Amino acid sequence: MIDFLFILEIIAVITGVYSVWLTKKENVMLYPVGILSVTLWIYLCWVGNLFGQSIINVFFFVMNLYGWYNWQSKDNSRQLKIRINKNNFIENLMVILAIIFLSAIIYLAISKFQIENANQFFVVLESIITGMNFVAMWLMAWKRIEHWFLWIIGDMMCIPLFIYKDYTIGVIQFTVFVVLAYLGYKDWKMKLKNA
Numbered sequence: 102m103i104d105f106l107f108i109l110e111i112i113a114v115i116t117g118v119y120s121v122w123l124t125k126k127e128n129v130m131l132y133p134v135g136i137l138s139v140t141l142w143i144y145l146c147w148v149g150n151l152f153g154q155s156i157i158n159v160f161f162f163v164m165n166l167y168g169w170y171n172w173q174s175k176d177n178s179r180q181l182k183i184r185i186n187k188n189n190f191i192e193n194l195m196v197i198l199a200i201i202f203l204s205a206i207i208y209l210a211i212s213k214f215q216i217e218n219a220n221q222f223f224v225v226l227e228s229i230i231t232g233m234n235f236v237a238m239w240l241m242a243w244k245r246i247e248h249w250f251l252w253i254i255g256d257m258m259c260i261p262l263f264i265y266k267d268y269t270i271g272v273i274q275f276t277v278f279v280v281l282a283y284l285g286y287k288d289w290k291m292k293l294k295n296a
Contacts, residue, residue, distance in 0.1 A: 106145065107270070113141035114274040121252075121278055124241065125285035127185070127292070132169035136162060149266050152214040153207055153227035154259075157234045168242035185293045187246045196236055196247065204232030223265055230258045246293060249286035253279055 116138035123131035139161040146155035174182045188196065208228035237251035256278040263271040 106148070109141050109145055110268060110270045113138050113145060114270050117142070117274055118277050118281070121281045121285070125281055125288055127244075127289070129169065129172045132165045132172070135165045139165065145268070149268065150214075151227065151262070151266060152211045153224075153231040154262075156207065156211065157231040160235055161238055164238040164242055168238075171242050172244070183244050184296065185244045185246060185289050187293065188240075192245075193247065196240070196251075199236050200229075200232045200251075202232075203235050204229045207231045220265070223262055226258060226262055230255050230262065233258075244289075246286065246289050249282050249289065252282040253286075256282060 116134050120131045120135035120138055123134060139158040143155050143158040143162070146152070146158060171183055172181070176182050205228075208225060211228060211231075212224055233251050233255045237248045237255060240248035240251065256275045259275040260272055263275060
């Protein structure tokens, strides 16, 4: 008999990979597909005691709604308001500070939910990943090219976390995400150069 959680994990992975592929293509349909994926991951991570990952997926849900709206917003001449762009030095400094601040806040929040003998390395790792992903999702909603770097780093950090929790399909997903994020960065860099 096939495990129900395994089926949900497969659906979450397929829709997650597809939403990243759509992001790479700068296709706004990434958002409804992403909403389905993160809804499934909220549940899977919660039942797997990955509370930080569950929290990040709630944030992803909200940011998918926001990004969906933002990517479709048009100015008075009916042109899309949001275009691929890159941060300046000060904005990148703010990104780093936001990641540090959010990671600390998230650590304090999720450490209260951890079981008594939780491996603190993974609690800290999960906090950093979650803080980084919060910022990456915000940058993605504004089509900032730097979001790809944060996804690459965060997804690479998720691999050992999901190995630890025996989410094998999730490990494959994050490996594919790293490759897609790299390809997405290359595509967006070319679009920015040609703009």
